[in-house]
Amino acid sequence: MSDFPRETAAPAVSERRPSPVRGLIFEVREFAVHDGPGVRTSVFFKGCPLRCRWCHNPESQAPTPELLLNRSRCSGCSVCEKICDAALSPDRRSKCVACGRCVDRCPQGARNLCGWETDVPTLVERLLRQRDLFELSGGGVTLTGGEPLFQPEFAVELARALRREQIHVALETCGFASSNVFDALTAEVDLVYFDVKILDPARSRRWLGVDSAPILANLRRLCASGRPFVVRTPLIPGVNDSAEERAAVERLVDGVPSAFGVEFLPYNVAAGAKYALLDRDFDPDLP
């Protein structure tokens, strides 16, 4: 997510049919070249059950819209303060209800609303505009986030609608969900990127904020399902980057025919860059 001003709402496209399921997304990113085969568009779901200490997308965590404020762009013109007391206050996070009224008033483009509600037909229409590129490149759409499993009904319906249109769908997930939800969504996609960060339950709670047991249980279900998948492990210095830990991750999928390997991803050195937009501190507390 760049800090350029972006539209706060999805483009006005008339709905083709009413849909009861709505979802909260915070970005539709084209040409997502690292998110699966071919040229892809990634849909970022807002809301995540994990709280990885090193998370570099903090705006993806809360399952509600949030106001991002780029204070370095702020010229102090105070237009926003005339609209809302919370606009620039130091504790704006507790007061801001993300109504977005200040966003369209800021001449510096320092304010962005992160997260907008949409429905499946609207989103699918947008994504299908690039169908020819997906076809010629063997690409498609990747559901990522945040965590798509955190909005299971919307994710399932979106994946179904896309695959009905013969669009290849990949899912990038942390794997933390009930087994029913996990099975329901993975059954609707062509390829899964499954994040495995920490195996040990206690250390998982310390670093991710959740137990690793449901994650690993879902990984076992994925292995048994025969659905193609790739394991992804972001290497966090001093946390999970030892040779033993890597080997342990590799052993999880050793001999699984539908596993297309383990990708170890280097730690993102710019990880903390977006915390300031939320007036949050970045404190990964790495060893």
Added chain:
Amino acid sequence: MTASTPASLSERLTALRDFIVAKKQAAFRRDVDWDVALPNRADLTTARCARAAEGLVAVLAEESKTPVFLPGERIALTRTVRNLPSRCSEAETAELRKSAYLHEAGVVFNVSPNYAATIRVGLDARRAEIVERLERAQAESDAEGIDFLTAARDSVDAILRLAESYRAAAEKAGLTEIAATLAQVPRRGARTLLEAFQFFRILHYSLWCEGAYHNGVGRFDQIFAPYLAADLAAGRLDRDGARELVAEFFLSFNRDSDLYIGVQQGDNGQSLMLGGCDSTGADASNLLTELALEACGQNRLIDPKINLRVSSATSFDLLKKATELTRLGLGFPQYANDDVVIPGLVKLGYDLADARNYTVAACWEFVIPGVGSDVPNVAAVSFPAAVDAVLRSAEATQAAETNDFDAFLALFRAELFRRADEIAKSLERFDVLPCPLVSLLCDGRVEAARDAASGGKYVNFGIHGTGVAPAVDSLFAIKRLVFDEKLVAPARFVEILDADFAAERFPEAAELLARTRRLPKMGNDEPEPDALAVRVLADFADSWEGRRNSRGGVFRPGTGSAMYYLWHANELPASPDGRRRGEPFPANYAPSLGVPIRGPVGVVASFAKPDLTRVVNGGPLTLELHDSVFSFDDGLEKVARLVQFFVKRGGAQMQLNAVNRDRLLDAQKNPEKYRNLIVRVWGWSGYFVELDRPYQDQIIRRAETTFPT
């Protein structure tokens, strides 16, 4: 396709490249006092061609005195005279410009000569042709013909004398291969690839000495394919040897290029074309196409600048090979889409066979080698200025009062027509000084006994169109904020723009600026702004259609900006799209700087929607990719797919750049660390640290919007 690209150049060429990059050849240069060397100039009114030839003859005579050989080179000829004589005195120039419009330096330039025909037969044969025609001209007392043909003959003789002095010097220095090459060319036709390259080098170098500039290279892989084929058949070269020779040939373009300065260093027009089709429409890409891409990747220098013709028939392997150069950050290849360009040129009146033979002139202007005497950059229309003018008119206020945006668009269309009238009128007394050597390399000029300055098969004028996206974004902002929402009236909007959105003077300015900046912009595949883009470019095409220029040609509107993206932006205050005063336009055909863009796919989709066959003068869609796109193995393939998508959607010309903003910022601070950092400017690649600050700053602003984000 065999992928046998070696990682680096041979030891010999590495040393030669290092020598050239360190500009050691500059030590051989000297200045000449031309006032002393050329005391009595030919008369400019009665002997224009003689005036041109005497300059060339004098320069080559000077050069003949000091042959220079760079260590290890096989293709000789290096400029030693730093300064060239000017064609006219200042008084003469002033006199000329009083009675006529002289474009830029006022000489024939920006064309793509037909080198191939002369390389094939040799200068002796060309000289005989000139002499034979000269006798006829003399018999007919055709003074103009005599002037031109005499000048052409004298130019040929000067080149032959220069080549002979190099041959003799090479022989004396024990450089037997160079001496042997020069014993054959340029006097006789080339037989081998080495001879053909040496011949080209002599011609191209001599064009510069004549005062012609922005001399395009043309269709490299078509010009030289027969010689490579002969060498391969005879066993004189294998694939690797051929690539090494191509790499050396390309190095030769970097020897003197610092003396060939356009608007900026690097803007020297040494562009070549690869790929495309033959006169029957069949794919003409060949082994040389591949070798050129590979050699260019080995050299990693700004010259020659590579263009690649692509179409729906282009192999994916070739696109991947081309994308390798993008990955290296060279700012090329620049792609041209045959599926759009050829039909576009035919619509302008080019014969189909000629259209199929198109190349680019200096940057991206489409011309036909040998027969195009077009002036493809004669003037430019600023779309944002047209929007600005309309917004200021009383009729705009009326349209707003009756809530009739169509009426506003009609005013915009009329404004484009008015500007076209004005430009066409200013070009009615067009004049250009001859270049007999360029003309010798243009088809049919000897037979016509006339310089290319007096005409040719195609004598069209190209008109740039600056700031398509800012104009479209501005029109959309006016529609939304002035017409739909009535947030501001036209006259008030103009006052706010003139005050650069000053909030202290206009209470609503801050909101207006915030609102306009957040509206949908051209480049996101959004129906509303894109529909306006379709309309703007159709109006632009209409405004020039059917007009004839003073030379009997037509006008060719295009989507290029050249350097006008800075000049035209500086002529305007803030604009309705939220661009503040002093901020530049995007270069050529690209989204406005700093606007929210989702990615390159939407950019291609939006910019391919207008009917680009009608605005085919040239002007690439320009996209900056973050260099991290190539950090995964298949990044290359995905970028190549983007090129296919561009072709499929009907784009005309595209420029992909791999950039890294952090590196550019660091280069501004520490230029000494970045001597070799290459960037794309507006249709040519240059060294970032050699550019003037405003050009550097615009590139950094462009790099703020790279993909993936």
